[in-house]
Amino acid sequence: MLKGGDFINELKISLAAARVNAELSQREVAKMLKVGTQTILNWEKGKVAMPAFQLEKLSEIYKMPIENIRIKKSCTAQNQ
Numbered sequence: 712m713l714k715g716g717d718f719i720n721e722l723k724i725s726l727a728a729a730r731v732n733a734e735l736s737q738r739e740v741a742k743m744l745k746v747g748t749q750t751i752l753n754w755e756k757g758k759v760a761m762p763a764f765q766l767e768k769l770s771e772i773y774k775m776p777i778e779n780i781r782i783k784k785s786c787t788a789q790n791q
Contacts, residue, residue, distance in 0.1 A: 723781040727755040729773040743772055757782070 724732070730740055730751075737751040744751075744765060753759040761782065770777045 723779055724775075725755070725781050726769070729769070729775055729780050730755070732775075733773045735772070740769070740772065744768055 730737070737748050741748045741751045750759070754761045766777060766780070766782070770780065773780070
């Protein structure tokens with residue numbers, strides 16, 4: 712059973728939910744990361760690999776620890 716603070720630590724949300732929670736549009740995030748809007752959409756849908764450094768940037772933009780953002784393991788590229 713999780714205790715009060717443990718629940719928050721176990722909570723994970725999708726990339727899209729993290730973006731919406733930060734009150735940002737796909738276009739705004741794309742501009743911040745200097746990528747296309749379609750790239751953001753593809754990352755959110757898990758269609759293409761996301762470079763690890765971009766996930767770190769998204770964590771900063773969304774003001775959320777990486778550990779709390781749910782992504783598909785196969786969709787994170789380590790060396791890009």
